[in-house]
Amino acid sequence: MEKRKYSIAEIAQICGVSKATVSRVINNSPSGVGEKTRERVLQTIEKMNYRPNALARSVATSRSGMVGLILPDVSNFFYPKIIRGVTDYMDTKGYSVIVANSDYNPEQEAKQLLNMIDKRVDGIILCSGVSNREFLTQFRNYHVPLGLVGRTFDSSLSDTGIGGDNVLGGYKSASYLLRGGNRRVVYVEGNPGTSGSRQRMEGYCKAHREFGLPVREELTLHGDYSVEYGREAVDFLLDRGIAFDAIMTGSDLIAIGIVSQLQARGIQVPEEVEVIGFDNIELTTVFNPHLSTVSKPHYDMAQHVARQLLRVIEGKPVPLAHTVVQPRLVLRETTKKRDYDREYL
Amino acid sequence: MEKRKYSIAEIAQICGVSKATVSRVINNSPSGVGEKTRERVLQTIEKMNYRPNALARSVATSRSGMVGLILPDVSNFFYPKIIRGVTDYMDTKGYSVIVANSDYNPEQEAKQLLNMIDKRVDGIILCSGVSNREFLTQFRNYHVPLGLVGRTFDSSLSDTGIGGDNVLGGYKSASYLLRGGNRRVVYVEGNPGTSGSRQRMEGYCKAHREFGLPVREELTLHGDYSVEYGREAVDFLLDRGIAFDAIMTGSDLIAIGIVSQLQARGIQVPEEVEVIGFDNIELTTVFNPHLSTVSKPHYDMAQHVARQLLRVIEGKPVPLAHTVVQPRLVLRETTKKRDYDREYL
DNA sequence: ATGAAAGCGCTAACAC
């Protein structure tokens, strides 16, 4: 139990050996140290409460043992599982993870990205980024392994990536609603500028095209990914007297806000208005009525990029570097029951 | 746009100046560099895409600009706000934050703590730790600034800390229920071994004592802080035929699981059984019925320790280093309405 | 098996 931090040199001196030997011990190099000296060194390390300085090691080896995780907003209920997926995997591999929020803001995202570079992380995982192609392209010049989750549109921008097929997700959502006979399907998105948001819109449009229906400007709303915004959207629609019979959304949180406000204003869900969320976060089955939504396996996706990223960091081959997972429509209580529902299982 | 990472030496050489000068520029030392050279250096830095190596700087200055944040489980809905509170503040001060999960496990917590030491973080924020006093005491020997949130029981173990008064919280919860005429109040806790859990229990007992009521062994349950466990607890109680008329809990998540399962099994809340959560996370007003709960300002508390921690890191005086905030009883829809409810506002 | 020495990228006196 000692008062200050010892360095490898001091430990060496105390043991009467060289720094090199101590170094070998703490890195437990299989060879190069006699059993007795190793034991002796280990003992004083223990006794002196010595802890090797990972930073110093990093500058010597140019590997930091840290990865960066950048996501829009940690406190958005969609992301915690992602964080766990990443941290869980990194933990097993001895990496630390620095997390930072981008707040759906390109400048902020860029700032965080550069900050990670400065900290010399061995790799970065970027979640549903809002950065434009140009910045990302330019960013590649820093040659730091980059993994993208939730942003699949361009594989040349990253070393690995995984994401749901958002246009398919948007399409499934919209077409299910349309097929059910709804004719005025509202689309409520979160923060604009997200790649996911654009893609879902694409799916929404595609579905309308197939049904030979026009996409009405007044039926697509943008705000942010919060419960609160879901509520606002409903008020907006209702107060302006805009007619609608179903709503598809860009996130479960928004959907929850929508359903809750719809009910508050005396509108029955799903009898009068059907609602479909997006993401299938845990909350969906805790909330009443249980939310119908579009599902993807977040935690697993996060673990997957984490694993892939480490492979690129370690220079191993990365099979199937860019993956897109097919989202599944999960029909619960905010959509009507129909006999063809089982087609969507 | 260049291919590899430059060092300060290379930049210096390219500019035909010394490393010291470049160093002065990147740290924008107010004096010591001529306007022209500064400009020139800045330009090549830009041009070469040079980014100073924060790690190298750290070993030179022995300040890393990183802090550690250890919490039980990132994906527990209680913690995201804490993370944001910390990251938001640290962001403004230019610190990065490494986050790690302890999973309510003392060994895991110890491991993460030591890992942070190795990474030479400038300080650590530990959330509702499960470490025992001995380990923490011993840990203090590493002399890294430590801030505790949610664990207030011993101020000598940390440099700063903030937490809700859990015994008061437990007391308020239980006594409100008791005052309302309930005689068999169940207490459903999360992971055992948490300091908070013990303290709430203390409050629960105190309330019973005041009302001259016995604390029945079979009415206190332990599991983990999840919705799922709340459901299990209800099944356990019901299946064993244990009578009860109210439930107080260790977390909102548990309470939500309880209410939801109570309803599923045909029991009216709050008519037949009243339920009170703990923490007042956002979810409480999204869930139906809105949860009655015990409230503390997490985000603000997190920001507060963050601020305090930086003060101790920077060697500034830290007024009111250890704070305990009074939790408030928030009566919503899972408790009955009573005329004295406003006393609790 | 062990040590000496150079080097990683940076900062911080101290000198000129």
Added chain:
DNA sequence: GTGTTAGCGCTTTCAT
């Protein structure tokens, strides 16, 4: 204003 130099704590050849 700018350069020289000596570290910071570690790893890593290369000797011995």
